[in-house]
Amino acid sequence: MNTLKYLAGYQQPIQDQVSELLANGKLKAILLSRHPDIHAIRTDRALYDYTIEIKNQYLRKSQPLSKIQYDDKISLSHQALGLHSFVSRAQGRKTKAKNEIRISSRLKKVPEPLLRMVVVHELAHLKEKDHNKAFYQLCCHMEADYHQLEFDLRLLLTLLDSGVKVY
Template identity: 60%
Template sequence: MQELKYLQGYPANLTAQVQNLIKEDKLKKFLLKKYPHCHDIQSEKALYDFVMEIKNQYLRKSAPISKVAYDSKIHVVNHALGLHTFVSRVHGNKLKAKNEIRVSSIFKNAPLPLLRMIVVHELAHVREKEHNKAFYQLCCHMEPDYHQLEFDTRLLLTQMDNAGSIYAE
């Protein structure tokens, strides 16, 4: 039985179902049925616009986002799918703060709902730094299917580790 590193902590009956999909070579088909198309947000400007649209809808009064980018090093180095960084610098007698969001470049070829889930997660860190109850409530407020999309993202990562992207490249 293959180790499901992205599904650690999920109930045994659920991981057994995933193992069965992998064994029968049906995980890709399952994901494609649920998410038949990948998004077309390829440039960092388009990603920034996508993030700002969500931020302006749900976090209008939160700190501004100064940069949004795809990052090819995130997944390998940080074992993460996205990063939110907050940098404070002193400029003379003023304190300048910058929020940046970086999304793993593996999401350039992913379904839009899964990209949205990653963006929502990173935006929630603008208001809530820790992964606590308030953080997940905010994620679910911005994306009601947050937990299902997070699980589906883990399925996609499992598929990518086993056989590559679900979309023809």
């Protein structure tokens, strides 16, 4: 099993450095120094309020969200950490559209900045459907440390997959 599957897109020197930190047992200390505490957003209602607050701050005029919730069925081996779905349904002559955001339940026990990064990522899909330059610019507009937080989350997932309990 590839212990660095979450870092597969990164350059080899970075992967080597992470492998060394993991082998020497230092990766956990580095992550805990950056993100010592986990958030308290445990319920779907709290996640909804948290997400809507960010949406209203940066994407006030974007399409409304009909559902925001944690999802136990999101498997990290097959899917991302969150899902944004746009569902169109025909009802008579009208077409109804719904935007939904589902966040992996695995993110209930991570530091708040890492949860925020995933929420920002899913909210960015309201404006930009593809992972292109405009998408990542929007993510960085909503969260200035977006790329560092994404990397930190990948490090955390790498640690968890190696059997290290972090929080």
